[in-house]
Amino acid sequence: MAHNGFLKQKPGFATIAIHTGQEPEKWNSAAVVPPIVMSTTFKQPAPAEHTGFEYGRSGNPTRNTLEECLAALDGGKHGFTFASGLGAMSTVVMLLSKGDHIVSIDDVYGGTNRLLRQVVSRMGIDCTFTDTTVPGNLEKAIQKNTKMLWLETPTNPNMKVVDIAAAVKTAKSLGDIIVVVDNTFLTPYLQKPLDFGVDIVIYSLTKYMNGHSDVVMGAAVVNDDVIAEKLRFLQNSMGIVPSPFDSYLVNRSLKTLALRMERHKESALVVAKWLESHPKVIEVMHPGMPSHKSYNITKKQTSGHSGVFSFKHSGDLKESRKFLSSLKVFTLAESLGGYESLAELPSVMTHASVPEKQREELGITHALIRLSVGLEDVEDLLADLDSAFKAAFE
Numbered sequence: 001m002a003h004n005g006f007l008k009q010k011p012g013f014a015t016i017a018i019h020t021g022q023e024p025e026k027w028n029s030a031a032v033v034p035p036i037v038m039s040t041t042f043k044q045p046a047p048a049e050h051t052g053f054e055y056g057r058s059g060n061p062t063r064n065t066l067e068e069c070l071a072a073l074d075g076g077k078h079g080f081t082f083a084s085g086l087g088a089m090s091t092v093v094m095l096l097s098k099g100d101h102i103v104s105i106d107d108v109y110g111g112t113n114r115l116l117r118q119v120v121s122r123m124g125i126d127c128t129f130t131d132t133t134v135p136g137n138l139e140k141a142i143q144k145n146t147k148m149l150w151l152e153t154p155t156n157p158n159m160k161v162v163d164i165a166a167a168v169k170t171a172k173s174l175g176d177i178i179v180v181v182d183n184t185f186l187t188p189y190l191q192k193p194l195d196f197g198v199d200i201v202i203y204s205l206t207k208y209m210n211g212h213s214d215v216v217m218g219a220a221v222v223n224d225d226v227i228a229e230k231l232r233f234l235q236n237s238m239g240i241v242p243s244p245f246d247s248y249l250v251n252r253s254l255k256t257l258a259l260r261m262e263r264h265k266e267s268a269l270v271v272a273k274w275l276e277s278h279p280k281v282i283e284v285m286h287p288g289m290p291s292h293k294s295y296n297i298t299k300k301q302t303s304g305h306s307g308v309f310s311f312k313h314s315g316d317l318k319e320s321r322k323f324l325s326s327l328k329v330f331t332l333a334e335s336l337g338g339y340e341s342l343a344e345l346p347s348v349m350t351h352a353s354v355p356e357k358q359r360e361e362l363g364i365t366h367a368l369i370r371l372s373v374g375l376e377d378v379e380d381l382l383a384d385l386d387s388a389f390k391a392a393f394e
């Protein structure tokens with residue numbers, strides 16, 4: 001596999017996805033495919049003694065199998081799953097207490113923005129949003145009571161890239177700060193934040209990790225035993241856990257993650273290059289392209305970019321509407337990371353809740369379209385985009 005100056009893939013990823021935590025010997029039946037254990041309770045040999053499982057919220061064999069595999073994929077020691085990506089985030093934020101402060105990158109996922117601004121703030125935990133890709137901003141935002149740094153890289157829909165190692169170094173030199181990276185856009189196949197000193201990696205498994213657009217789930221992966229113990233306690237105490245059936249589905253999907261990500265990466269680059277040479281396109285924001293302003297940071301910390309990226313055309317809202325409703329292979333829908341290609345208009349869809357002024361500052365105009373390039377034949381995707389451009393600009 002060519003790596004073209006990007007981080008070389010560590011060997012063994014697909015083998016871990018297919019085997020780790022899934023030894024047939026762990027089941028009495030020696031099942032090769034991990035069984036779906038639906039039981040909510042487990043027989044105890046004697047009062048207050050158990051054989052590893054007591055009650056379905058605190059632990060389930062199918063869920064544990066998935067958590068063990070997820071931890072290994074990120075090179076972490078402990079994995080935890082939750083009922084959604086936001087469920088994982090809500091639980092992680094509860095590591096903090098009243099009076100603590102969070103610094104977050106400004107261009108975060110809309111749901112994260114809403115959680116921090118409208119829910120967590122009511123618990124007496126304040127948050128400062130800043131563009132951590134601008135030198136000096138992070139140092140300025142960190143206060144005496146800052147206990148968590150929240151990063152997403154690349155960001156959405158602007159594809160800003162944070163230098164993870166540099167951000168960790170700054171945070172750790174200025175306080176006792178837990179660094180969190182939302183790695184949903186890249187997955188551990190393309191980026192392993194723990195390798196750069198990050199404390200907690202967060203996922204919306206709903207996206208690439210499950211990849212089949214049929215499960216809502218989240219995860220957190222950590223190395224530190226103390227943070228892990230606290231998260232285990234919170235996972236059980238707050239109870240935002242996924243079902244055994246969904247755990248089975250995600251575990252099954254992970255087996256093809258390496259294959260899927262290679263194809264997403266390859267097709268998205270073909271589409272991005274095609275767009276870059278289209279006369280109606282004024283900018284393509286794709287971190288895996290030399291034209292991206294953080295291309296060098298991307299090469300340093302990732303093994304390439306996934307299928308999500310954005311572009312701006314020379315029209316306005318009218319052209320965007322016509323373009324999006326003319327697509328036939330791409331589906332006009334929110335979300336990303338599934339096998340099917342999606343297209344959307346952030347200004348009126350995923351980012352409609354961002355106040356207009358902030359949207360302007362972030363450059364989220366009506367001419368900015370976000371794509372999630374799926375696994376269809378790339379020639380069909382290009383033909384679809386071509387005819388949509390013709391319809392929009394005729």
Ligand SMILES: *Cc1c(COP(=O)(O)O)cnc(C)c1O
Pocket residue numbers: 084085086087109111112152156182184185203204205206207216217218
């Ligand atoms: C979708 C998404 C989330 C939220 O995850 P859910 O599973 O929908 O709760 C968080 N972060 C990013 C980057 C996402 O794309």
